[in-house]
Amino acid sequence: MAARNAFYAQSGGVTAVINASAAGVIETARKNKRKIGKIYAGRNGIIGALTEDLIDTSKDTSADIRALCHTPSGAFGSCRYKLKSLEQNRREYERLIEVFKVHNIGYFFYNGGGDSADTCLKVSQLANTLGYPIQAIHIPKTVDNDLPITDCCPGFGSVAKYIAVSTREASFDVTSMSKTSTKVFVLEVMGRHSGWIAAAGGLASSKDCEIPIVILFPEIVFDRTKFLARVNGLVKKFGYCSVVVSEGVKGADGKFLSDQGLRDAFGHAQLGGVAPVVANIIKDGLGLKYHWGVADYLQRSARHIASKTDVEQAYAMGKAAVEFAIKGHNAVMPTIDRLSNKPYKWRVGMAQLSRVANVEKMMPSNFISKDGFGITEKCREYLVPLIKGEDYPPYKDGLPNYVRLKNIGVKRKLGKFKI
Amino acid sequence: MAARNAFYAQSGGVTAVINASAAGVIETARKNKRKIGKIYAGRNGIIGALTEDLIDTSKDTSADIRALCHTPSGAFGSCRYKLKSLEQNRREYERLIEVFKVHNIGYFFYNGGGDSADTCLKVSQLANTLGYPIQAIHIPKTVDNDLPITDCCPGFGSVAKYIAVSTREASFDVTSMSKTSTKVFVLEVMGRHSGWIAAAGGLASSKDCEIPIVILFPEIVFDRTKFLARVNGLVKKFGYCSVVVSEGVKGADGKFLSDQGLRDAFGHAQLGGVAPVVANIIKDGLGLKYHWGVADYLQRSARHIASKTDVEQAYAMGKAAVEFAIKGHNAVMPTIDRLSNKPYKWRVGMAQLSRVANVEKMMPSNFISKDGFGITEKCREYLVPLIKGEDYPPYKDGLPNYVRLKNIGVKRKLGKFKI
Numbered sequence: 001m002a003a004r005n006a007f008y009a010q011s012g013g014v015t016a017v018i019n020a021s022a023a024g025v026i027e028t029a030r031k032n033k034r035k036i037g038k039i040y041a042g043r044n045g046i047i048g049a050l051t052e053d054l055i056d057t058s059k060d061t062s063a064d065i066r067a068l069c070h071t072p073s074g075a076f077g078s079c080r081y082k083l084k085s086l087e088q089n090r091r092e093y094e095r096l097i098e099v100f101k102v103h104n105i106g107y108f109f110y111n112g113g114g115d116s117a118d119t120c121l122k123v124s125q126l127a128n129t130l131g132y133p134i135q136a137i138h139i140p141k142t143v144d145n146d147l148p149i150t151d152c153c154p155g156f157g158s159v160a161k162y163i164a165v166s167t168r169e170a171s172f173d174v175t176s177m178s179k180t181s182t183k184v185f186v187l188e189v190m191g192r193h194s195g196w197i198a199a200a201g202g203l204a205s206s207k208d209c210e211i212p213i214v215i216l217f218p219e220i221v222f223d224r225t226k227f228l229a230r231v232n233g234l235v236k237k238f239g240y241c242s243v244v245v246s247e248g249v250k251g252a253d254g255k256f257l258s259d260q261g262l263r264d265a266f267g268h269a270q271l272g273g274v275a276p277v278v279a280n281i282i283k284d285g286l287g288l289k290y291h292w293g294v295a296d297y298l299q300r301s302a303r304h305i306a307s308k309t310d311v312e313q314a315y316a317m318g319k320a321a322v323e324f325a326i327k328g329h330n331a332v333m334p335t336i337d338r339l340s341n342k343p344y345k346w347r348v349g350m351a352q353l354s355r356v357a358n359v360e361k362m363m364p365s366n367f368i369s370k371d372g373f374g375i376t377e378k379c380r381e382y383l384v385p386l387i388k389g390e391d392y393p394p395y396k397d398g399l400p401n402y403v404r405l406k407n408i409g410v411k412r413k414l415g416k417f418k419i
Numbered sequence: 420m421a422a423r424n425a426f427y428a429q430s431g432g433v434t435a436v437i438n439a440s441a442a443g444v445i446e447t448a449r450k451n452k453r454k455i456g457k458i459y460a461g462r463n464g465i466i467g468a469l470t471e472d473l474i475d476t477s478k479d480t481s482a483d484i485r486a487l488c489h490t491p492s493g494a495f496g497s498c499r500y501k502l503k504s505l506e507q508n509r510r511e512y513e514r515l516i517e518v519f520k521v522h523n524i525g526y527f528f529y530n531g532g533g534d535s536a537d538t539c540l541k542v543s544q545l546a547n548t549l550g551y552p553i554q555a556i557h558i559p560k561t562v563d564n565d566l567p568i569t570d571c572c573p574g575f576g577s578v579a580k581y582i583a584v585s586t587r588e589a590s591f592d593v594t595s596m597s598k599t600s601t602k603v604f605v606l607e608v609m610g611r612h613s614g615w616i617a618a619a620g621g622l623a624s625s626k627d628c629e630i631p632i633v634i635l636f637p638e639i640v641f642d643r644t645k646f647l648a649r650v651n652g653l654v655k656k657f658g659y660c661s662v663v664v665s666e667g668v669k670g671a672d673g674k675f676l677s678d679q680g681l682r683d684a685f686g687h688a689q690l691g692g693v694a695p696v697v698a699n700i701i702k703d704g705l706g707l708k709y710h711w712g713v714a715d716y717l718q719r720s721a722r723h724i725a726s727k728t729d730v731e732q733a734y735a736m737g738k739a740a741v742e743f744a745i746k747g748h749n750a751v752m753p754t755i756d757r758l759s760n761k762p763y764k765w766r767v768g769m770a771q772l773s774r775v776a777n778v779e780k781m782m783p784s785n786f787i788s789k790d791g792f793g794i795t796e797k798c799r800e801y802l803v804p805l806i807k808g809e810d811y812p813p814y815k816d817g818l819p820n821y822v823r824l825k826n827i828g829v830k831r832k833l834g835k836f837k838i
Contacts, residue, residue, distance in 0.1 A: 014595045016588075044598035072588055074595035081599055161817055168818055169435075169491055169720035176433045176493035179463035180500055185716055206816065209823065275713070276692055294694070296712035297604055301588035305723055307817065387817035398580055398726065398806035399587055399622065 003035055004106025006325070007049060008057075009042030010074040010141075011081075011112030011119070015155030016162075016303040017314035018141050019068040019075045021111050024318020025139070026057050026065050035326045036107060040410055045079035046110070046119060050092060050419050052099050054410040067403035069315060070393035072303035075405050081419070083119045086129055095417050096123065097132040102413045107135050107325045111318075113142035113153070117333065118357040124331035137321040138333040138353055141314070143300045145196040148359040149351040150335035152386055154317055155300070157310030160200035161387035162302040163189050163244070166295065167204035171211045171242045174291070178240035184231060184282050186292040188275035190299060191246040194362050195219050197299070201244030202375035203383055212241040213374070216278065218248035219363060220372040222257060228285040230373055235288060245278050304400050308389025313346070320348045344385030422454055423525025425744070426468060427476075428461035429493040429560075430500075430531030430538070434574030435581075435722040436733035437560050438487040438494045440530050443737020444558070445476050445484050454745045455526060459829055464498035465529075465538060469511060469838050471518050473829040486822035488734060489812035491722035494824050500838070502538045505548055514836050515542065516551040521832045526554050526744045530737075532561035532572070536752065537776040543750035556740040557752040557772055560733070562719045564615040567778040568770040569754035571805055573736055574719070576729030579619035580806035581721040582608050582663070585714065586623035590630045590661045593710070597659035603650060603701050605711040607694035609718060610665040613781050614638050616718070620663030621794035622802055631660040632793070635697065637667035638782060639791040641676060647704040649792055654707060664697050723819050727808025732765070739767045763804030 008025050010018055029036040041055040042048025055076055068075055086093055110120040117138045124136035140147050145156035167187060174185040191197045195217030205211035212234040234241035249257050258274040275292040282290050313336050320334035333356050337349035367379035393400040427444050429437055448455045460474040461467025474495055487494055505512055529539040536557045543555035559566050564575035586606060593604040610616040614636035624630035631653040653660035668676050677693040694711040701709050732755050739753035752775050756768035786798035812819040
């Protein structure tokens with residue numbers, strides 16, 4: 001009997017290293033052809049499965065699959081699309097089974113965050129709920145670093161490195177200008193609910209390179225008076241300061257400091273533009289000259305300054321997922337288990353998906369300094385290993401030489417499906 | 420007779436490579452001790468000269484001076500302060516001479532853009548106007564790339580590389596998301612009057628990596644209807660597009676699309692926030708989901724992704740300035756003269772400062788495509804060599820190990836001076 005095929009898809013917001021996980025999956029599966037047949041990727045995530053829009057990854061050379069390790073974003077396309085429960089939308093699950101069956105798919109690898117883990121869990125239960133035998137393994141990915149059990153999430157380390165590096169560089173800039181011009185630089189970073197990414201801004205300052213930084217965490221209610229006092233104090237002492245503000249910062253009224261009123265397909269508020277709001281508060285309150293930046297997609301696609309640790313872990317998660325599948329596991333997710341900080345040691349672990357799906361890991365409260373504006377030593381010990389190491393992509397004509405796969409479709413065997 | 424000392428200062432907005440020019444000045448001067456004595460740096464630019472706040476660079480080790488080559492922003496502090504004319508503020512020039520005289524300064528190296536070239540020119544005339552013998556050499560520096568005569572300006576190549584790389588990366592991100600989410604990414608870049616930096620966004624797309632990009636140049640009056648038609652066309656064809664918008668884009672009314680109404684010390688309008696304006700136009704006009712980013716200081720301080728060509732040219736300009744001084748030149752500026760595109764060859768040239776000061780070099784009109792939204796092949800040929808090569812800084816704990824000099828002050832010999 002021919003080995004059953006695998007389905008792999010990327011879900012939710014992409015990262016600088018999600019393709020390294022894809023490479024881990026594909027390369028490991030290719031080495032185990034007796035266990036796993038073809039690897040089909042979903043074009044645009046789970047939508048590719050629903051619409052039978054499958055990509056045959058065997059059409060791409062090993063060199064191109066290897067190049068995924070240094071290419072940011074989702075090579076097969078991602079999506080923001082959450083499967084409803086079986087009760088709410090049985091039609092979608094029946095369609096998935098139809099597609100899996102006709103393409104002999106017995107392995108389901110889903111590369112995403114908390115919402116995707118929930119989708120993956122539902123797929124893992126198809127044998128029980130609808131009688132279709134399949135093994136579903138979730139591969140962790142999220143810049144938000146908010147998945148439980150795993151010590152960190154692939155994607156986060158590289159955003160953290162980008163934000164730490166950028167905050168240090170912009171701080172060097174503002175200190176140069178501060179005598180006669182800009183005194184405060186405000187950088188807006190991602191993070192709706194938890195301040196992991198904002199915390200990384202704190203790494204810009206270190207023992208041998210002190211930089212006055214104020215962090216605004218979504219975990220801490222914004223207090224205008226305290227904030228202005230802190231900025232004023234730092235500018236008086238150092239002549240300048242940098243502010244790293246999480247997009248998810250809320251005021252005492254529970255509202256985002258900047259809420260555009262839009263919502264995405266998952267029902268999350270669409271944010272953006274808290275940096276100018278904070279800058280304006282500084283101007284009004286202190287009359288200081290400011291500049292502000294919004295990193296937005298740049299932070300999560302910046303493969304050019306990815307963390308080597310992150311790239312390695314992303315690859316390892318993809319590889320482990322396939323190994324778990326071969327060993328017969330279902331409804332699990334490989335994890336990164338930290339063994340020690342100095343030297344940083346970690347190993348691959350395994351989590352039950354039921355304990356992962358829809359659980360959001362918040363920053364431990366002892367990672368935020370008592371005044372609410374900075375990170376603690378404990379937080380620094382946690383973060384530093386995750387941004388360590390550089391893993392530069394190759395360049396051509398001054399630009400990173402990122403790969404684009406052929407993404408050749410698999411011949412459709414079924415009728416159309418409307419999502 | 421002891422060799423006369425030199426004064427070096429950094430002026431205006433800093434860059435990722437202005438310190439490489441400083442290294443070029445200091446290392447070359449140190450090799451010519453019989454001609455040039457000490458190198459004093461002005462703390463915060465020309466203000467350091469006026470207030471007799473001089474830094475003795477001889478207190479820093481050769482290793483630290485070397486490390487300037489990989490450290491962004493202004494190591495001695497910069498300033499936005501333009502000397503008025505001799506007629507308008509004779510007092511300031513007399514003070515400069517006082518300070519120069521008491522510290523035996525016979526060489527004046529000023530590292531800046533067009534406004535600074537004007538200051539440097541005025542200092543170069545002090546022998547004639549006020550009888551104080553001094554040689555003033557201007558060292559080109561500006562991310563805006565708007566100095567005349569020189570083929571390009573140190574600082575620009577690295578911003579261009581940052582914008583090209585970031586645009587490519589963010590475009591990879593948005594194409595991944597475009598099926599169900601974001602379809603347009605808008606990146607705001609620097610450039611008040613000329614679109615050099617915005618043009619660099621066009622490099623993100625190349626023959627082997629086509630990306631749909633719309634550039635909004637300050638040279639082209641913003642036309643809402645044409646712009647929306649272009650964005651719509653690209654999204655229909657490619658499923659997504661990226662927009663690179665210069666902060667200086669103006670509407671038909673001559674007003675900046677986004678003008679906060681602030682002005683800096685040079686009288687320039689302080690801009691920021693055109694990205695959200697453009698994003699909103701897209702939302703209103705086409706109903707497409709968007710993300711936007713504002714690179715701001717990140718783009719000009721991003722030493723981590725500096726162009727090797729740019730670093731080398733910045734150093735060469737500092738070195739040449741000292742060599743010109745030793746040869747007895749005054750009121751000149753070293754230039755980068757392009758000899759050929761393929762292979763890229765350049766040499767150091769020399770320009771008379773009178774031809775540089777207050778002259779702004781605009782983008783040639785044949786660098787902008789006929790429709791006004793892109794760059795031409797000619798522009799690409801000009802830009803590509805400038806972003807070529809990587810020159811990574813050393814890292815420590817995941818962060819670039821940038822140097823901070825001791826910046827030890829020279830003992831004051833004069834009374835205070837109020838600026």
